[in-house]
Amino acid sequence: MSNFLKREKPRGEKQSVRLLTFNTWGLKFISKHRRERLQAIADELANPTTPDNDYDIIALQEIWCEEDWEYLSHVCRKRYRYRRSFKSGIITGPGLAILSKIPIVETFLYRFPINGRSSAFFRGDWYVGKSIAVTMFQSHDEGSLPIALLNSHMHAPYGHGDASYSCHRACQAWDFAKLVRMLKKAGYAVMQVGDLNSKPESLPYKIFTVEGGLTDSWNVLHRDRLIPNEDIAKLTVEDQIKLAGVTCNSRLNTWRKERAMSEACRLDYALIDANNITPVKAEVKFTHLLPHPLLCSYSDHFAYNVEVLVNSVDELVTPEPNHNLEDRETVYKELLAEIKGYRTYTIPFQAAWRKASFIFALLIVIGMHIGIIFVANIAGWLSIIFLLITTLVIIAGMLNGMIWYFGVRSESRALQEVQMEVEDAYTHVRQYTNPRNVAPSSRNSKYIPRVQVEEEPLTE
Structure with a gap:
């Protein structure tokens, strides 16, 4: 923590926190110049050339190769x-890592139950087990709220x-919002960062900001000149970054230079609890190129940096239970x-054809076993071909059967659980916004059940 505390500040003023979030594009065998790029990122983070490039907390994504993390660390x-990297998944971990000058008090990993x-x-x-890596830090300044x-x-x-x-x-955004709300109630200054793969004003973004009660740090600092999504394509490539905060699909990125101007977007965020965190500066980083001979961008995303001030414990603002109803x-x-749309159309389709493939494969195997008797009498080598085909059909059929029985059914139940959670929340909100639509017997109950009396359909 000594490196952090050495930063000079006027007496009586709060110590700011500089945070960087960066998707490093660390896919093994797929990402071009992966090793060279990741090492260049590590070198630049370890030896910043200017104070503006010196960060207190760094949140990384797509650190999927152990050798890359070992070099970074x-x-x-x-x-x-x-420093902390997080592990889960079958093939590799979620690719999430934290570098910090502020002491880490506690960490845990929440793995998304619905994830492809x-x-x-x-x-x-x-297979990589996409997750939320939660890190709780020690108070960075005397009397300040701890950051989650x-x-x-x-x-x-x-x-x-x-x-x-x-x-x-x-x-996944729904799960995010639940964790955020719990951490805010616990008295933390909450920040949600990363490559959230959701454009501003998309449904996940609305869940982050409305249900989670978070605020986009970029929007706070650019509230007087926010660029609507549909107008980003009208800007120059430089202004897309400077004025709109574009981090993905920018033509200035060598890995995305063929993209249309309309594809430029903001997917990397630092969403904050604006009641307890105040952003003072935000900027898109790592927009320059690696030196010769590579002359390429550091990643297929640009990084996002925000500097924030955190309230003291005495200034803690707790969330209102019935806000933005x-x-x-x-x-x-x-x-x-x-x-509802996914459960009505996609789940039945996936289940039906996986199940049909399994049954069809089973019938083929039975037929092949019968047919091999006749084939063997014609030519011995034909029986070998029949056995090979039978083996391949068995493997394909078993895979489809297991995907249907274990994968699709599990996904359907997980979606049903989220649906019931949302319906519970919907019912609770409806008792305040339109009490006549809630069953009289449930209005004074400690537990508000899922919608019993509903004049409007839950979905549109």
Whole structure:
């Protein structure tokens, strides 16, 4: 912590905290120049050239190779005494890591129960165990509130329709909001950071800000000149970064230089509890290129840096239990509609064809076993081919059967649980916004059950 406390400040003023969040694009075998880029990032973090590039807390995403983390941890050990990488998943961990000058008091990892499909092995989100890495820090300044940092890399969108995974990200945002609300009630100054794969004003973003009660630090500092999403494409590539805070799909990024101007967006955030945290400066970082001979961007994302002031313990503002009721009701209805659509169309389709594939494979195997008797009499080598085909069909059928029985059914139940949680919250809010729509017997009950009397449908 000594490095942190050495920063000079006027007597009586609060000590600010400088935070950086950065998706490093550390996919093994897929990310180009991964080792060289990650080492360059580590070197720059360990040896900042200017005070503005010296951070107190660094939240990293896509640190998926152990050798990259070992290099980062080794190079940064003097400047950042407190370091932590998080583990989960089958193939590798969630890729989340923390470097800090402020002592870490406690950490835990919350793994998303809804996180892609096991059948999408070529995407990998399910296999790496996408999670929320929660880190609680010691008070960085005398009398200040302790910071609780939630770092995550949410499920990516891979296309339109079913490939967008919009329902998965919305459910992940719901889990985020619950953790945020609990930590705020516990007296922490809460910050949510990372590559959240959600554009401003998307449903997950609304859940973060309305249900979680967080505020976009970039918006706070640029409230007088906010750029709507639809107007970002009209800006120059430089202004997209400077004025709109674009961190992804910028043409200034060598890995995204072929992208359309309309694809530039902001996916990397530092969302804050604005009642207890005040942002004073925000900037997009790591926009420059690596030196010769690489001459490429450090990652396919740019980093986001924010400097904040944290309230003292005496200035703690606790969240109001019934804030933004009408906005929350709107968000609940939108989230329920998203879940209902997924459970109505995608889940039955996935279950039906996986189950059908399993049954069809079983019938083929039975037929092949019968047919091998006749084939063996024609030519011995044909029986070997029949056995090989039978083996492949058995493997394919078993995989589809297990995906149906364990994967799709588990995903359906997890979605149903989120739906019931949202319905509970919806009912609770409705008793304040429109009491006549709540069953009289439940209005004075300690536990408000899911909607019993409802004049309007829960979903639209």
